[in-house]
Amino acid sequence: MSGAELLAITALTVRVGAAATLAILPFAVALAWLLARRPPPGESLIRALVALPMVLPPVAVGLVLLWLLGRRGPAGPLWEALGVDLVFTWWAAALAAAVVGFPLLTRACEQAFADVDPRYEQVARSLGTSRLSTFFRVTLPLARRGVLYGTILAFTRRLGEFGATTLVAGILPGRTETLALGIYSRVQLGEDGAALTLCGVSFAIGLAAMWAAERWLRRESQ
Amino acid sequence: MSSAAARIRAALAVLIAWALPQAGAADEIVVAGAVSLRAPLQEIVRRYEATRPGVRLVLTSGASSFLAAQLRAGAPIDLLVAADTRIVDDLVSEGLVNASDRQTLATNRLVAMARPGLSPSPTNAAALATPGIRRIAMPDGAVPVGRYAREWLARRGLLDRLAPRFVLTEHARATLAAVDAGHADVALVYATDARLARHATIAFEIPAAEQPRIVYGVALVRDAAPEAAGFFSWLASPTARQILQRAGFGAP
Numbered sequence: 001m002s003g004a005e006l007l008a009i010t011a012l013t014v015r016v017g018a019a020a021t022l023a024i025l026p027f028a029v030a031l032a033w034l035l036a037r038r039p040p041p042g043e044s045l046i047r048a049l050v051a052l053p054m055v056l057p058p059v060a061v062g063l064v065l066l067w068l069l070g071r072r073g074p075a076g077p078l079w080e081a082l083g084v085d086l087v088f089t090w091w092a093a094a095l096a097a098a099v100v101g102f103p104l105l106t107r108a109c110e111q112a113f114a115d116v117d118p119r120y121e122q123v124a125r126s127l128g129t130s131r132l133s134t135f136f137r138v139t140l141p142l143a144r145r146g147v148l149y150g151t152i153l154a155f156t157r158r159l160g161e162f163g164a165t166t167l168v169a170g171i172l173p174g175r176t177e178t179l180a181l182g183i184y185s186r187v188q189l190g191e192d193g194a195a196l197t198l199c200g201v202s203f204a205i206g207l208a209a210m211w212a213a214e215r216w217l218r219r220e221s222q
Numbered sequence: 223m224s225s226a227a228a229r230i231r232a233a234l235a236v237l238i239a240w241a242l243p244q245a246g247a248a249d250e251i252v253v254a255g256a257v258s259l260r261a262p263l264q265e266i267v268r269r270y271e272a273t274r275p276g277v278r279l280v281l282t283s284g285a286s287s288f289l290a291a292q293l294r295a296g297a298p299i300d301l302l303v304a305a306d307t308r309i310v311d312d313l314v315s316e317g318l319v320n321a322s323d324r325q326t327l328a329t330n331r332l333v334a335m336a337r338p339g340l341s342p343s344p345t346n347a348a349a350l351a352t353p354g355i356r357r358i359a360m361p362d363g364a365v366p367v368g369r370y371a372r373e374w375l376a377r378r379g380l381l382d383r384l385a386p387r388f389v390l391t392e393h394a395r396a397t398l399a400a401v402d403a404g405h406a407d408v409a410l411v412y413a414t415d416a417r418l419a420r421h422a423t424i425a426f427e428i429p430a431a432e433q434p435r436i437v438y439g440v441a442l443v444r445d446a447a448p449e450a451a452g453f454f455s456w457l458a459s460p461t462a463r464q465i466l467q468r469a470g471f472g473a474p
Contacts, residue, residue, distance in 0.1 A: 071296050088297035172282050188392045190399030
């Protein structure tokens, strides 16, 4: 395996993970806040639905996505009218990663918001701060440790997404071939050395990200 | 506080810009090729790119049946090289490929391989049924090499007896990898793949009279990028033919 190939796979993996994480961050934070502070009716069902992509076989998630994004699925006429074809593209890889990673991030954020003492928010509100402003200036800063930790955890977990990605994004070198897909296809080719190299890169990225997250947590808590 | 927020916003903007897919990827031609052709196709692609500055090709390899399924599901594949012309026939009858936009590329043969240390190593078809051979690596019958191997075993009247011993593999090269690593006792593989084995050895050759007809076909997909037609024609060039011949493939 050439150095350029290795670099391309690594960069693509990190880009897919970063884009997916950034895309779901606002939604996960909003939903987490809602569940922690204003639990809507049917809260348990919502929680169960949010957790679903985490407990379903990733391949099943991929099949549902393929059906939703495909030309032959229920939204097929819509995709055709819009002239967009998402299946087997970079976007599909990012979407698969986003869906599978969403529960992890929401859970971590919800825990972080639950740990914030509501009295701080009540004080801010009583001083005339708007609800939105209270969230951004009181709640979010106090919950930032948990939110950031959840973000890094979701990003790192996403580096390994395989089942959903392979169905909906395929394994196209330079377009959708991430580290996890690259390892699998090389094992199938009997190129064990190249597969181990990619394993090493996964190991290094995962370790670096989690180590940074742990260090950040420790620094913040001191 | 505000400068920190501004810095975070700037960092986020840079991250988002970098994370989004870069433009230009759409100019590439995607060639999906049977995994048994991987090495020669890589070389053919390199040689073609050298003659056409500005044209970029991306090669994706896998079981021909899997690549065709991806094509049907809407994968952005411009050109498919399948290890079985029957896969191309299906694409033509489904309207995904024009009947005029197909050609045959190469031929191949099947050989029987034994894992390192297998004793006694089988020397003919009947010996595959001995109890010492417990695992036979073989892809699904939809995958070309799995189909060819089953056709030969059926012709020898061995298919039903041996089927319980099949361990399913993903494609031709995964079949070779399974027997090469000793995970399977024997495997029926392409003669061209057998050359790539590091540990497994050829147990026996299948007589020419019994060989299934293994013909590789190329299909230019109907909505392919215009530049893909150039590569389609170039596959018939003496240079491409020579590369295939060196890798052990027969002329169509």
